[in-house]
Structures are given as C-alpha cells and as structure tokens.
Amino acid sequence: MEHENNSYLSFTQTVDRAAELLGLERSAYEFVKYPERELIVSIPVEMDDGTVAIYKGYRVQHSSLLGPYKGGVRFHESVNHDEMKALAGVMTLKCALANLPFGGAKGGVTVDPSKLSKNELKRLTRRYTAMILPIIGPDEDIPAPDINTNEEIMGWIMDTYSMMRGHAVPGIVTGKPQQLGGSLVRTEATGRGVSYILQETLKRLKLEDERCTAAVLGFGKVGREVAHRLFEEGIRVVALGDATGAVRSGKGLNIPAITAHVESGRKICDYQEVGTEHITNDELIASECTILIPCATSDRIHAGNAESVKAQIVIEGGNAQITSEADVILEKKECMVIPDLVATLGGVIVSYFERVQNVQSLMWDEFEINRMLKSIILKAYDEVWEVSRKNAVPMRMGAYLIALERVCTAKRIRGIFP
Numbered sequence: 001m002e003h004e005n006n007s008y009l010s011f012t013q014t015v016d017r018a019a020e021l022l023g024l025e026r027s028a029y030e031f032v033k034y035p036e037r038e039l040i041v042s043i044p045v046e047m048d049d050g051t052v053a054i055y056k057g058y059r060v061q062h063s064s065l066l067g068p069y070k071g072g073v074r075f076h077e078s079v080n081h082d083e084m085k086a087l088a089g090v091m092t093l094k095c096a097l098a099n100l101p102f103g104g105a106k107g108g109v110t111v112d113p114s115k116l117s118k119n120e121l122k123r124l125t126r127r128y129t130a131m132i133l134p135i136i137g138p139d140e141d142i143p144a145p146d147i148n149t150n151e152e153i154m155g156w157i158m159d160t161y162s163m164m165r166g167h168a169v170p171g172i173v174t175g176k177p178q179q180l181g182g183s184l185v186r187t188e189a190t191g192r193g194v195s196y197i198l199q200e201t202l203k204r205l206k207l208e209d210e211r212c213t214a215a216v217l218g219f220g221k222v223g224r225e226v227a228h229r230l231f232e233e234g235i236r237v238v239a240l241g242d243a244t245g246a247v248r249s250g251k252g253l254n255i256p257a258i259t260a261h262v263e264s265g266r267k268i269c270d271y272q273e274v275g276t277e278h279i280t281n282d283e284l285i286a287s288e289c290t291i292l293i294p295c296a297t298s299d300r301i302h303a304g305n306a307e308s309v310k311a312q313i314v315i316e317g318g319n320a321q322i323t324s325e326a327d328v329i330l331e332k333k334e335c336m337v338i339p340d341l342v343a344t345l346g347g348v349i350v351s352y353f354e355r356v357q358n359v360q361s362l363m364w365d366e367f368e369i370n371r372m373l374k375s376i377i378l379k380a381y382d383e384v385w386e387v388s389r390k391n392a393v394p395m396r397m398g399a400y401l402i403a404l405e406r407v408c409t410a411k412r413i414r415g416i417f418p
C-alpha cells in the first residue's frame, strides 16, 4: 500500500497531545495508549469444496474502566493488529465522550467475506466466536456489528455463545435481529447519528440545505443511510463511491436508484444514468462540494490526498478515516473536521439502548429511540464544539480532551490494583 496504515500511531500521538494540553502526568494517562488485553486467534474454516482455509482473527480489549468492553467486529481484508488496537482505543474514548457505561474493544477477522459462501461465512463466524469465547460475555465484553458484519452474523454469534453456555444469552451481542431481542434503529443508527450531526453543523454555520452539496465515500450501512437521508432532506449528493468505484453528477445523484442497483447485487462502478459520470475514489475525495463524508475502511484521507480536499466540512462517518498527517493538512486549509469520536457515536448509543432494553425487558419504539439518540449525540457534539472553541483546537482534539479527562479521572478514583 502506498500510504501505510498508521491509525494506531495516530491514536497514541493524539492521546499524547491531549494529555499535554490537559497537563496530565505521564503516569496518569499512559495506560490509555495500551490495550488491557489482546487476543489473536487462527480460525480454521472448512470450505465448501472440502479444503481448509486458516484466517487470522482478533479481539482487542482496550479498557474496562467504565463498564464492559464494547465494540464491533469487522470482517475485512485490511484488518490487522495495529488497526484493531487503534479502533479499540477509539471505542473507549467514544463511550466516555457519550457518558455510556462501557469500556472499549474491537474485533475482526482478516478476510474478504464477499469471496465466501453463506455457509463458509457462518462457519467462520461460529469458529471465531468459539475462539474468543473465553474473554467475551454479557457483562465482560459485548461485540456488535461493524464493517461487513450485520444482524444475521450477530445472531450466529449469539447462538454459538448460547450453545456453549447451555442457555440463551441474548445480551452477548448488540445489533442482533429484533426477533432475538435486537433494538429498532440499530442498523441505521450510525448513519442517522451522522445526519443529526450534519444538520446541526449546517444550522450552526448558517448554511442553507439547498445550497449545500455532499460527497459520500462508502456505501455500507453508514453510507447508505447518510446518502438516503441527505437525499430526503434535499441536500444534493454530487458524488458517491465504494470499493468498486464512484459516480458523480453535478445536479445530484439519484440515491434511491443507486440503492436499488446495489441491493440487486450490482456494483456502483456499473451504475449507468444519463448525466452521471464515473470517477475514482481519489476524484471523489477531491470533489467540489460543501461536505465530504468518508464512511469506509480506515485511513481514507491521508497525506497523499488531503491537499486535494475542496469541501468546507469533513465528517468522519467511519472510524479513523483521516490520518494525523491529513488532519494537519486539513487544519491548514481551514477545513472543519468533525471527528469519528463524535460523528460515529450513533451505533454504540443505540447498542446501549439495546442493552438497557434487554436487561429491563423494555421495548422502545422508533420515535423514542430517535429522540434519545439525537439528544445524546447532540449533547456530546455541543460539548466538543465548546471545548474546541475554548481551547482554540480542532474538534478532534476537543473530543480527545473531554474523553481523556473522563477516563483518567475514573482511573484516579479507582486506583491501581493491587
């Protein structure tokens, strides 16, 4: 790869800078740079043709200071140990920022799931679950969906865990199917949170919806929900892309038609419509638009393409989309960056709702969930906005200042065992 994956380095460097601004002693914050526990597993999977393939899997538990470890499981070719460490740390800080009673974790398997049959994917998921089973649990570590994992996969994890325990344990995962105790809105939650943040930003900057244009990179659970909501709200999506390629249209893309095209099993790079041209992902990043929303795998905006960004606002709709070098470049260009710590909070907030509903046997409706989601995410955003203004730092640093301070205070109060 031309630009090496450095999200763990970005994470630790940002923690160091935030600690310096907070005036924290090394001993008061250094623990945040290291995960508490890391498990690497090799997962043998019997393929449909009878051969056996071995995949590498991870579960990194960053912090259990404020509650059970919490974080998604991703299935992607780019999954690696350092990225898992960074994303687990980001989860700890995200939960602290939203005041959720969780720690942080991340899991994943290095695999391209599009190359597996449904049965191979199921066997991979079950074996991965069995191998991380000693360290997960409904009060210990609660996995959730992430890139290329969905409610069906969460259902398989729940079943595997329950079979090994001898009784049903719905609370082992969040993001499970509703029939097993999943919450409404969980699938759309991260994208919905991004769109609340976007609306609030336009309001604060006094930008009118009709004049704004957006470019969205990534068309998974988050990108789809974001593009759909932008379209509904009358904000033109002028560029949209995923790993297969991207499309552009100055008058605004037909999002429902592209969604139908992709949902029928076809690729964005094969989408045809008069007035819509094909572009590369780097051209998408360099699009003339008001808001750029990357919601894909890590490190999409890096030192090699940050200079080309023309958007006034970048919203990190996926975790770790921007490297620290790119952050510096965007800051110099006076581009406003709304960081993952706050922008992607929707997913874990609704995971928290799912846990509360499971524990208390509650069933909240969509209206109630949207209302509470909006209230929690906008409160976190407002705090980040204020702290970054007060300290004259970009919002990423503002978010780290708040979250790091909370985590370090909790550590100080709890003390070091023994």
Ligand code: GLU
Binding pocket: 070, 071, 072, 073, 142, 143, 144, 145, 146, 147, 174, 319, 344, 347, 348, 349, 351
């Ligand atoms: N994978 C999501 C994230 O990165 C959600 C995690 C969760 O719900 O636990 O925020």
